[in-house]
Amino acid sequence: MRQRLAILGSTGSIGRQTLGVVDHLPDRFEVVALAAGHNAELLQEQVDRYRPRLVSVADGCDPRTIQAPEVLSGAEGLEAVATMPEADIVVVATSGHSAIRPTLEAIRRGKTIALANKEAIVCAGEILVGEARRRGVEIRPVDSEHSAVWQCLSVRHQESEVDRVTLTASGGPFRDTPAAELATVTVEQAMAHPTWRMGSKVTVDSATLMNKGLEVIEAHWLFDLPYERIDTVIHPQSIVHALVSFADGSVVAHLAVPDMRLPIQYALTYPERPPAPHLRLDIAALGRLEFSPPDPERFPALELARAAGEAGSTYPTVLSSADEVAVAAFIAGRLGFTGIVDVVRAVLDRHQPAPGPLTLEAIAEADAWARREAETLIAATAR
Known part of the structure; x- marks a missing residue:
């Protein structure tokens, strides 16, 4: 029997290369669900080629622009693709923190996870890996x-x-x-x-x-x-x-x-x-x-990341979120190259983790706080 794939991030680099592997081994795989961002034109091409039963687009992208049996959008659509009952393997090829909850729900439903998303494990490794071990679910690194x-x-x-x-x-x-x-x-x-x-x-x-x-x-x-x-x-x-x-x-x-x-x-x-x-x-x-x-x-940055990992709790989330904001500012010309690490270090120094066990809610709160804090520091640097 062919393995049935649900791919989160199908129009990105890893998603496109995953579909290339499917093209090479068509007798082994069937694509049953796709989730993508705002590249509606490429997504429609993928839908026409692979005929998935379920498709999801990002918030802000009109689902009516995609012709497929079922089209959803936003976080609800991403989670629906990750938990589609027919899927055997969920390929998590998105970037960013939006993949954390869909990955967790896919694990809870016993899906094999092919993981290419860094942020999911960096921020929520304690939760995701723990749940996978309890349920006997494989997380296969990509x-x-x-x-x-x-x-x-x-x-x-x-x-x-x-x-x-x-x-x-x-x-x-x-x-x-x-x-x-x-x-x-x-x-x-x-x-x-x-x-x-x-x-x-x-x-x-x-x-x-x-x-x-x-x-x-x-x-x-x-x-x-x-x-x-x-x-x-x-x-x-x-x-x-x-x-x-x-x-x-x-x-x-x-x-x-x-x-x-x-x-x-x-x-x-x-x-x-x-x-x-x-x-x-x-x-x-x-x-x-x-x-x-x-x-x-x-x-x-290498030792800064290691120190955040060793500190645990929501420090890795703050590291990842502050870095994302700082890198975007560097690319936009608002921050110097060495300022990336300076901003991330300063945000980590100001972080006070919430007490208690790590939760998805604590991760989301730390993510939002770190982004605000990083933006404040970058704006102050520009003045």
Whole structure:
């Protein structure tokens, strides 16, 4: 039987590449539901091609512009797609915090989760992973580094035998730039990622290494590891995506060309590995593979994110929300590049988490507060 997919964020980069995997393996998958933002034209093309039974559009997009059996909108529509009874796998390919509740509801209904959304695990990992464990639901990582860790851990082992996990980072466009020169870098320079082609927010986060800091928090929840056993290294070639070190001193690494279709396909077809049309890795042609520790002076976002993760509660939410506002301000020309981390640090310093256990309501309140606080700081900086 074909696996039935519901895709949140179908018109984004990960969503489009997920549908590319479906095109490559049409006998294995059926698309039963799609949720997208405001790109109605592309969404209609997807509806015409894949014939989903349920479609959802973002608030502000007229559902009547989409011709499909059932069209919903907003948070209600996103949750309906995530919980569609016919869906076997829910691909969470949206960005931002709006995916948290739909992901939780999909878990509660026993759906397998193919997760590409960082914010869901960064902000609500305690809730989502805890619920998934209680219900025996798989959360399959789509992010290339976490997929690599997942695959390395597939080597037969006992939990006590895993010593540590190492995530790799390309270092972005500024891996060799002196820290003193970073204050004057332009948006164009920050967007010139040497390896990956991504959206503007993720590309800027990769330039500051905030992206890698968020991935450390994700790894903590996805693989149940303490932060002191999660390392990061700069690896400019982006060929080794992660390494797992075992207690006996051996290290298992995952190598692949930087192509997101590979981790997407693995998340959808696990535990099988059907042939893929992607580029094959030519080991002989690689030449040298380089690794070095990240420079904390050049990349302060990395330790800032780690500290927020260790603090727990709603600190990761504040980190993520303040960073989103600060990155948007940098792209708009309202904030300097190094000001991104300065704003995020200042907002974290002012945060007072609500007492008690972590809840979706506390996350939402911290999110809104952090955005307001970050905007206030950015406005003050501009004066």
